[in-house]
Amino acid sequence: MTDHEAHHRHPLDPASAEEFDAGRAILDAAGLLGPNTRFAYFGLEEQPKHEVLAHRVGDALRRSLRALLIDVVTGELADVVVSLADRSVSSRRVVDPAVEGQFPILEQDFVRAEEIVHADEGWRAAMAKRGLTDVSKLRACPLTAGSYGFEDEKDRRMVRVLAFVQESPEDLAWAHPVDGVAAYVDLVEGRVFRLVDELDLAVPATSGNYDDPAVRGPERTTLKPIEITQPEGPSFTLDGTHLQWQGWSLRVGFDAREGLSLHQISFFDRPVVYRASVPEMVVPYGDPGPTRYWQNYFDSGEYLVGKLANSLELGCDCLGEIRYLDATVTDDHGQPRTIGNAICVHEEDFGILWKHTDIFSGSAQTRRQRRVVVSFFATVGNYDYGFYWYFYLDGTIELEIKLTGILFASAYRGPEWPYATEVAPGLGAPGHQHLFSARLDMMVDGSGNTVEEIDVHGCPVGPENPYGNALTRTITPLRRESDGGRLAAPERGRTWRVLNPSSVNGLGQPVGYTLFPQAAPTLLADPASSLYGRAGFAAKHLWVTAYDPAERYSAGDFVNQHPGGAGIPAFAANDRPIEDADVVLWHTFGPTHFPRPEDWPVMPVDRCGFALKPSGFFDRNPTLDVPASTKHGGEHCHADATHA
Structure with a gap:
């Protein structure tokens, strides 16, 4: 790495091959790598938030790597942090697997x-x-x-x-x-x-x-080509891992365990989210038979979903004017491996942004929505998962996860075994869930944020509502972590708004962003089950915890064979104050899947996700300045209409 490159690197850039090599050399020099040592995980140990926010271009980097080392002959587990700046081992701790769980699968x-x-x-x-x-x-x-x-x-x-x-x-x-x-x-x-x-x-x-x-059967021949072109190039810029587009600014990260992570997300120079990722997902199967009762997989904590990322191909996985980012992970020996084109960044049209034809003035105006997309795909055994983060012109952030691949099948036992569906002759597919946990380290106009739960409801007939048509909202602030474990309530239109009480808009209202959740079943396993204890994060749609740099993973640090009780429920048990505080939102979402014959032999994409939308973050619609689109002849849409 040249001095120029080092000068412009950022504390949150993904670990490079050179850094992995340097970290491995430090471990070797310290006598921690023997012939039987394997790396279950090797990745960037991120600096605490306050240190990253204080970083300026030109400051020296204090980068560290974390290694989870297994002796495959003795079974000893060691959690080690190395300082690349000091070229030394910062810490080494032997992990007790009976209490803390095993390291991920090699x-x-x-x-x-x-x-x-x-x-x-x-x-x-x-x-x-x-x-x-x-x-x-x-x-x-x-x-x-x-x-x-x-x-x-x-x-x-x-x-x-x-x-x-x-x-x-x-x-x-x-x-x-x-x-x-x-x-x-x-x-x-x-x-x-x-x-x-x-x-x-x-x-x-x-x-x-x-x-x-x-x-x-024979391939269909009736699909005509669709061409997506941007003759002047995309509207975004990508400088290393720093992405900028239409007021949005963010840094793209990647890790062997989490896969894609996004950092320091701001909109028109105003911070919104410090860090966004999907640190865990659990796939519990519902077949209680002696052969399969134990089938439940934590694809991030046990299998390291980032290491399983696909190399994406233009025209197949991504269409249009694409920019790709490679990802660097390591093998069992800590040797770096590059996944080419692991991350796809592109811009796409998304239909109507806003439109109105006015009956009084005759004005007819239409504007088209666009979004910039940051995505990756991973194959975990039989299933394939696409993680798509969308950023829109109006300040909306969405996460969409696309699920496809192959069902994990069984032999079909007949209708008397109600836990599986016959999807092909003699082939059963057990019912199961895909429960994702998104971690949103919020920073709406600063780090002092408060979360409100908002329910809508009608009002009974009374003196103020004589005709029974009134409707209003009940707004409940969440003050401590003991308040922060919440369920979605679709019948109440429940949302959660993150406010900054110290920052107000032009109407005197505190600025905010609202989480619109996916209201689907949470973990359906019995609360007395081992699975429920290990996947406690999935028992609620929302958790709100106080920021702690050590609390990164929804099911805890060491998920494989963990006896239970780690992760978000343990974090929330501290019952720290979360009002006007540095808060982290954890959102559980995903489908409960009883397979159909149409899901076999390869499953059409199913989708799940959520949205974050500005709520009083602006004084008005922030997209009034979006220009009208042009028709094929170059003329503006509605150019002949009377403008208000």
Whole structure:
């Protein structure tokens, strides 16, 4: 890195390959990297907010990296922070997995688990009992184990393994589950320590090869081309990771665990959100049978969704005038790896922004909405997730998550087993949820913010409402963290407004931004369940906590095999004041999915998300200055109308 490049780097820029190499060298020099050491995670240890906000161009950078190190022979876990500026180890702490949980799954665990079950005599016998003797055609799928307090699982770093038949390298193995059998694998000892052989169900035989002409049929030929062009280039600028567009300014970050993160989001030089990300998601399945009751996956904390990002392709994943950003992650040995075109930035038309044809003045005006999009896609086993952040001309921020990919299928047991839907002959798809947790470190015109819960309701007939038509709002400020765990109430149109009581608009009102939530079921697991204890963040649509730089992850730092109780519920138990304070909003949202036959063999995109909209942040519509669009001949729309 040159002095010029270093001078212009920012504290929140994603860690570079050079920094990962330097951090690994520091760990090696300190004697912390042996032949059996693996990196479960390696990423930027962000500086506290006040330090970042005080940074100015030219200031020296104080960058640090955090490494989660596993000794794969002894199972020892070490949480280490290294200072790149001082070239030293800042801290090292041995983690007790029985109390704090295991580190995330390693890349090598996927290969090793299959080797272990393929070599296990009991597992091979269970397969042979089902007529499956060619183990080379059996794909072992290692899955995170959860935590259920069983004696033979204590102190083990483990996965549970289900199997699928893959007849050829091109075959979609997900279509052929070997149901009723699960192998429990100790990754440290390298053996199957328990085999569950519940029942013998026929392996579904129908092909799921959606790109096979015999399955999909002839391709349609009636779609005409759509061309998206910006002959003068996009309206945004991207300087390194600093994105600017139509008053918006933000920094684009990326991390192996969270994937895409956005920092220091401001609109016309006024701060709105300090940091926005989706630090966790849980996918709990609803099949209670002995083979599958444990199926619930935390795709960020257990699998590191950022490491699984796709390299995006123009014309396939993104259309138009695109700018891409690469992402740098590391492998099990801490060696950097570049994911090319991991992040897509582009601008797109989004229909009507505002429009009015006036019956008195004759004025006819239309303006078109645009948005700038920052997105990435990740493949986590069978599912594919697209994370799309949208920024609009009127100050609105949206997050949309697109869900597609392959259902995690089972053998269909019939209508007497109500926990799954038949989606193909003999193939079942269990009901499940996808619950995302967005972390919004708010900073509306500054760090002193208050959150209000707003419900709408009608008023009873009375002296002030003789005809019963009145409607109004009930506004309740959330004063402490004990008030901050909230449920959406669609029948009340419930929203949550973040105000800055120290900043007022031209009408004398405190400026604000309102969170419009997605009102869908929260976690449906029983509150007495192990899953509920581990995914407590998903029990509420909203949590409001006081800012703490150590509180970054919704389910806690170490999610894999954690016994429960960590994350947001533990943060909120501090019951800190959250009125006129530096607050963080955590929003849970996502679909409860009972699959349809139309979701097989590959699922059309489903969508979920939320919006943040300015509420008194401006004195009036901030888009009055947006020019009219032009027609094909270059003439302005409604150019012949009388203007008011």
